[in-house]
Amino acid sequence: MGNRCAVVGVGQTRYQTRRQDVSLAGLVREAALRALEDAGLTFADIDAVVIGKAPDLFEGVMMPEAYLADALGGAGKPVMRVHTAGSVGGSTALVGASLVQGGVHGRVLVVAFEKQSESNATWALSTHLPFNASLVVGAGGYFAPHIREYMRRSGAPDHIGTLVAVKDRLNALKNPYAHLRIPGISREMVESTPMLWEPIRYLETCPSSDGACAIVLAAEDKVTGTPAWIHGTAMRSEPIMLAGRDVVSPRAGRDCAADVYRQAGVTDPRREIDVAEVYVPFSWYEPMWLENLGFAAEGEGWKLTEAGCTALDGDTPWNASGGVLSSNPIGASGLIRFAEAALQVRGTAGEHQVEGVRLALGHAYGGGAQFFAMWIVGSSKP
């Protein structure tokens, strides 16, 4: 796994529908400067910058890493950009970590962002290129059939998705950065919203957000402030058109989890991981990923959700921050998961802090559930 590496600073912007008060550069600087302040550092202390975001078509800025390099103090330093669809925030953190673990750099600034209000993500993801052999549908239309198949296989009752939609929004009320903060959120409220892509209701989907997240990674001899130590990192991908591909529980996700657990010495994730920040853009993905990540046996994930195990006061809290269902600046969403995991082990998550967290999981996925990125961070050195 290489040299020890820790998260020493975390910075987030408030996530909201439109950040019309800032430019793209202003948005990423807001997160970056907060992360540096959290670490007690300045741009001068940073050796390299890694930027992540989803497709350029979202903002229509080609190669934004070039445009943003000097805004992030990158002049004269290595600056690179990562892109792995929706999982990019996670992959960006892992690329940054690898630069420290490999001994290349002492301190790396990792920044991920999206300013969805500059265009329309559904438009950007459905450009209707000529010569398609398959009907191309947006993210909801793509994932709804996988959810339906999960419901068929597991026999999960219809209301499980509603429970996740409520639970994550209740958590969001405790997170000052969260986009969707819906006082009085309830099952009735979720169930009264229309089906968009049946079986997915409106309030079972993530919002479109503007926002940025940044972290500062440091080698052991460069640690400042409160470190969250990296205990394991893993990425996996798989082709979208693969014969025999299990779209409900993709093998790339299972393999990625097995790899990161092995590095962190985790054999029973539900017991040993104290809090998980998992990429759940549609509510039903909580029970699906509970199984894919080995927190529950196949077909049993929904029972943990139903029993309240994943709630903030449950035995295995998932998405204490409110998760992607409450804030979704797409390119940043994965990094927010990783950053929130770090906040939890540092004990600095604020009102949504879970008591006594020693190990936390950060997770992201993207594309047609093809790209996976995960890390495990801990309060003590690995």
Add this chain to the structure above:
Amino acid sequence: MPSEESPVATHVLEFPGGYTRTTGPVIGRFLTELRDRRLVGVRTAGGRVLVPPLEYDPDTGEPVTGEYVEVGPAGTVQAWAWVGSPRPGHPLDRPFAWALVKLDGADTALVHAVDAGSPKELRPGLRVRPRWRAATTGHITDIECFLPEVTSLVAPVRAEYRVMPGRALTRFLEGVRDGRFLGGRCAECAAVYVPYRVSCPACGSVVEEEVEVADTGTVTTYAINNLPDPRAPEVPFVSAYVLLDGADTPMIALIGGIPAHEVRQGMRVRAVWVPPEERTPSMTNVKWFEPTGEPDADLDDSIGGS
């Protein structure tokens, strides 16, 4: 209401040449500065800056000090009324807002027109700046109106590509033109990929063998879409993963010929082809898939695969 027979006449009351108004020293100073495209207020004994200025403090009746303070030119909208149908005497000939604008450095607001385009653009706190007339005369209309500050711009981006489908997809679409679905079988994996492709995504082998698969298949899973789509005839419509008989990868396709809520996982379907004379090498040859009427197929748990 006057009856048709009632006599009606127009009567105009207009003092020839217009009334004169003596400004006095304070408002005179304001208008003089305005003619020079500067905005000034006057300070009261209590320290407040009145804009537009008065000769007296309206709260206490005391005379104001002789201190003039340059304010603005930018300011902040405090409140407004939208004028949807401007009248002849209004400052603008298009819909606008009458707004209370507090200029930077002032303690009171002045009333002026804001040219914002739409009432949606107005909100308390909106930052505005004056648009000056080409010729100024020392009148409040030297400011034609206030305009919102620039906070965003439109960046048109257009890229035009020449797209070629490539050898494999061309071969597949030729088959579709002829009413056939072509796939490729990987000899290593013994899996049939539809559409036809020349490399195996699992093992990387060159796919040598072209195979024709049926135009019938099984709906493995589906979504009922309640958002309109130009390619679907109506809402709701069903987009389904259809595993063609003989194929090991599903394709996403429209389902038709059955109400959306009667579609089932395992339902057997057949491609509905457009008439031969309308066919082109494209998937628009397939109108949609409709039920065959056969009993539903059993589903195993490896949906999307063999």
